[in-house]
Amino acid sequence: MTPAQTTAATLLQTRPEGLYCPMGDFYIDPTRPVQRALITHGHADHARAGHGAVMATAQTLDIMAIRYGADFTQSRQPAAGPQQIGDVAVSFHPAGHILGSAQIAISHKSIGTAVVTGDYSRSPNPACAPFEPVPCDILVTEATFALPVFRHPDPGDEIARLLASVAAFPDRAHLIGTYALGKAQRLIMLLRAAGWDAPIYIHGALQKLCDYHVTQGIPLGDLRAATITRGQKRDFAGQIVLAPPSAFAATWAQRFPDPVICFASGWMQVRARARQRGVELPLVISDHVDWPDLTRTITELNPAETWVTHGREDAIIRWCALQGRTARPLRLLGYEEEET
Incomplete structure (x- = not known):
């Protein structure tokens, strides 16, 4: 030494x-x-x-x-x-x-x-x-x-790719795997900045942390619970849903109409990781x-x-x-x- x-x-x-x-x-x-x-x-x-x-x-x-x-x-x-x-x-x-x-x-x-x-x-x-x-x-x-x-792209460009996919597939729900603390709230803010004023649906695991961000002056807009009752499946066509990645391993994700599985992570630059997770739309957004x-x-x-x-x-x-x-x-x- x-x-x-x-x-x-x-x-x-x-x-x-x-x-x-x-x-x-x-x-x-x-x-x-x-x-x-x-x-x-x-x-x-x-x-x-x-x-x-x-x-x-x-x-x-x-x-x-x-x-x-x-x-x-x-x-x-x-x-x-x-x-x-x-x-x-x-x-x-x-x-x-x-x-x-x-x-x-x-x-x-x-x-x-x-x-x-x-x-x-x-x-x-x-x-x-x-x-x-x-x-x-x-x-x-x-x-x-x-x-x-590892050279992360502009997150605004990644959000533009997401919104283009939503427009191209209006009959499908876009489900985004996202870390519950930090990444989820950042994605919501990026979507709002890109002009997405519609409701954003969130898994229950994100609710408390999103609520806390709101108390701290972070405006997240209209957030709604991503719960589906009988006969409501088609209501989620063309909608954006945020959930922890673990939710995609269960049958929960299949309740939505023909879901487009997305994942927001810096690791999505590695194509093999996206394939391993069955991700259709990888979003390279890192914190x-x-x-x-x-x-x-x-x-x-x-x-x-x-x-x-x-x-x-x-x-x-x-x-x-x-x-x-x-x-x-x-x-x-x-x-x-x-x-x-």
Whole structure:
């Protein structure tokens, strides 16, 4: 370990529970129950129940309560401005991923600043606050789509493809597989921006989180329950229905008239994945940075060290080496591949 790595390790370390800050005695997005956890956002592979104390944005705390119940932790603290925890200062900054998502900056006057991005996106997302670049000495970045092949198209163009399909097949329902938190609400906002003022039908698994977004000032328009009673099947012809991908494995999807199975995910750029899922209309819409935005972020922030986690590490580590940048993989365990 070099002297620079030794200094950095006093600020952040990897442990079986996850990323640990010894000078503040807390973990960031731990995969096992710990005494004190700082959480970047509400997706299940980052936000787990059972910690002694949790600090997160107020929206992430609300989302965790919706998903896990009010007693998901013994103590909760909303992040509001810089906080001193032990020997480090901690602050939360918008990540542009989903509602309430944040990067966590950890600073020590003699060591410098580390920023843990969690999941983040630099594409405009009307359902959450935009990504905020935070200067840092150590950047801990996700690498979900860290291959040069991943270059996400304009989401507006993908929505245009969807609406063209709806117009071309007015007798069929379009069923879109979408992650219940973040992606569903973003799709609704994109549809509204594209001029779709008709009702959007949602699976019951999306209802509570959509309702919460509305309370936070996110206008989702006319949402209706995607339930069919006898004799109503034809009422869904030409309609758009959002549901979690798991719903398509059941008979639920076949209740709709000749459904066009769609799926909204950055992984839909991989045709084999679309075929495996039986997707007729893949929509390449992601809430993560693609290769150009990942490399742009590293270049703009120009950290002394880049630590890579959550995904495909080798290519970005190699890119950093070719750019003369210090980088290393963290290989944290317990983080699932999100359908985003």
